[in-house]
Amino acid sequence: MNDNDGHFGERVAEQYDKSSAAEFRHDTVEQTVSVLAELAGGGRALELGIGTGRIALPLARRGVPVHGIELSRAMVQRMRAKPGGEEIGVSIGDFATVKVDTTADGPFSLAFLVFNTIMNLTSQEAQVACFRNVAEHLAPDGRFVIEVLVPELRKIPAGQNIVPFRTGPTEWAYTVYNTVTQEAACHYVEVTEDGRGATRTIPFRYVWPAELDLMAQLAGLRLCNRWDSWTRTPFTEDSAQHVSVWAKPTG
Numbered sequence: 050m051n052d053n054d055g056h057f058g059e060r061v062a063e064q065y066d067k068s069s070a071a072e073f074r075h076d077t078v079e080q081t082v083s084v085l086a087e088l089a090g091g092g093r094a095l096e097l098g099i100g101t102g103r104i105a106l107p108l109a110r111r112g113v114p115v116h117g118i119e120l121s122r123a124m125v126q127r128m129r130a131k132p133g134g135e136e137i138g139v140s141i142g143d144f145a146t147v148k149v150d151t152t153a154d155g156p157f158s159l160a161f162l163v164f165n166t167i168m169n170l171t172s173q174e175a176q177v178a179c180f181r182n183v184a185e186h187l188a189p190d191g192r193f194v195i196e197v198l199v200p201e202l203r204k205i206p207a208g209q210n211i212v213p214f215r216t217g218p219t220e221w222a223y224t225v226y227n228t229v230t231q232e233a234a235c236h237y238v239e240v241t242e243d244g245r246g247a248t249r250t251i252p253f254r255y256v257w258p259a260e261l262d263l264m265a266q267l268a269g270l271r272l273c274n275r276w277d278s279w280t281r282t283p284f285t286e287d288s289a290q291h292v293s294v295w296a297k298p299t300g
Contacts, residue, residue: 080278085108095159115137277291
């Protein structure tokens with residue numbers, strides 16, 4: 050594992066596509082890519098947290114030029130091994146701060162963060178910095194899209210701060226919440242083939258839709274749409290997640 054890969058080193062990368070299999074379903078990917086291709090409007094797209102290429106690769110096959118930012122070299126290596134993976138440019142580093150050179154090809158028409166990746170930035174300051182970084186890379190009237198869960202605090206039993214979300218004969222996982230700081234961590238416990246135990250922890254910071262809107266305002270972006278999902282179902286108080294779209298002003 051490369052120490053600079055953060056919490057998504059080789060051990061996570063080699064299992065990532067399998068452990069996130071539901072997100073790799075053809076219908077899920079195609080719906081996501083269709084919306085993003087439309088929002089790109091014939092321009093270039095910047096994916097923050099490109100990972101193993103779940104969305105970037107099919108989006109590129111649609112004819113959308115894609116560039117990615119990714120902290121984990123191990124994840125990028127997995128993408129590179131897939132058809133078309135070598136053709137996608139990737140800047141290695143923290144997507145809240147990394148600058149992509151737009152001198153030759155111009156700014157991006159679209160930037161996007163999917164599958165709760167905004168929460169991988171574990172402080173409010175970093176999340177605000179991400180919005181500002183995106184705004185600097187967008188062309189006028191460019192779009193920034195985030196797909197993320199609505200915080201599930203209603204699921205936390207009274208007086209507790211732990212919520213299990215995966216159970217099985219050899220693997221289980223749970224989330225520990227700090228409702229004061231909005232910090233949390235997913236803890237994974239696995240019994241390996243040799244009968245030994247293995248654990249890993251991934252910290253994150255949950256963020257409310259209204260808080261994201263304020264971050265967008267601080268970066269000079271305005272909210273255009275908020276849907277329950279990529280099917281553009283209306284967002285309601287019962288929505289468990291949202292897909293939000295902000296635009297950079299033309300003036």
